Amino acid sequence: QVQLQQWGAGLLKSSETLSLSCAVYGGSFSGYYWSWIRQPPGKGLEWIGEINDNGDTKCNPSLKSRVTISVDTSKNQFFLKLTSGTAADTAVYYCARAHGGGSNSHLIDYWGRGTLVTVSS
Amino acid sequence: EIVLTQSPGTLSLSPGERAILSCRASQSVNSRRLAWYQQKPGQTPRLLIYGASSRATGIPDRFSGSGSGTDFTLTISRLEPEDFVVYYCHQYGTSPYTFGPGTKVDIK
Numbered sequence: 655q656v657q658l659q660q661w662g663a664g665l666l667k668s669s670e671t672l673s674l675s676c677a678v679y680g681g682s683f684s685g686y687y688w689s690w691i692r693q694p695p696g697k698g699l700e701w702i703g704e705i706n707d708n709g710d711t712k713c714n715p716s717l718k719s720r721v722t723i724s725v726d727t728s729k730n731q732f733f734l735k736l737t738s739g740t741a742a743d744t745a746v747y748y749c750a751r752a753h754g755g756g757s758n759s760h761l762i763d764y765w766g767r768g769t770l771v772t773v774s775s
Numbered sequence: 776e777i778v779l780t781q782s783p784g785t786l787s788l789s790p791g792e793r794a795i796l797s798c799r800a801s802q803s804v805n806s807r808r809l810a811w812y813q814q815k816p817g818q819t820p821r822l823l824i825y826g827a828s829s830r831a832t833g834i835p836d837r838f839s840g841s842g843s844g845t846d847f848t849l850t851i852s853r854l855e856p857e858d859f860v861v862y863y864c865h866q867y868g869t870s871p872y873t874f875g876p877g878t879k880v881d882i883k
Contacts, residue, residue: 699865712870752867761825762810765819
């Protein structure tokens with residue numbers, strides 16, 4: 655059974671950098687896209703970006719200048735950094751697994767439990 | 776960016792009734808790469824439907840999906856008490872991958 659365990663600071667001040675980590679247990683780490691999605695309180699879901707085990711990344715253009723997604727394949731972990739935080743970045747951040755190829759490429763099937771990150775002014 | 780619009784925003788029905796949720800895309804969704812997720816309060820989204828019409832593992836057959844191009848539908852044939860939550864459509868065919876704003880199904 656695939657499990658994604660995530661952690662990171664839950665409270666930031668405005669202009670600080672958000673940093674989150676996600677460890678993958680069970681299943682293969684290669685052949686998938688490892689993704690980040692966020693959800694502001696009471697609102698909908700926003701795809702942030704993804705990375706594969708080769709380090710190839712895609713990011714949402716709305717956040718691209720502030721986002722870095724990286725991977726450590728030796729530990730089956732991937733990471734999110736979002737710079738210059740503002741109150742608008744307050745959200746539950748999820749790490750997730752997406753299929754790596756075939757007709758279901760980029761389909762998200764496993765999610766972490768989410769981390770609430772609050773950016774205070 | 777493909778914008779997804781879901782309607783209605785809120786659907787008020789009674790247990791046992793049929794729910795029909797709509798998701799419309801601003802451009803054609805590549806290869807029917809359209810998924811539906813269910814989210815209960817305080818929980819992670821749960822994959823219901825992928826490829827527009829395929830049920831995910833363990834999903835009851837009262838959930839069905841249909842559609843292609845820009846118009847997609849999630850149908851819940853007979854609402855159970857645990858189905859009164861929020862549903863999101865999601866296109867994963869064209870980056871940036873996007874989600875609809877959600878439809879809340881609540882008890883009438």
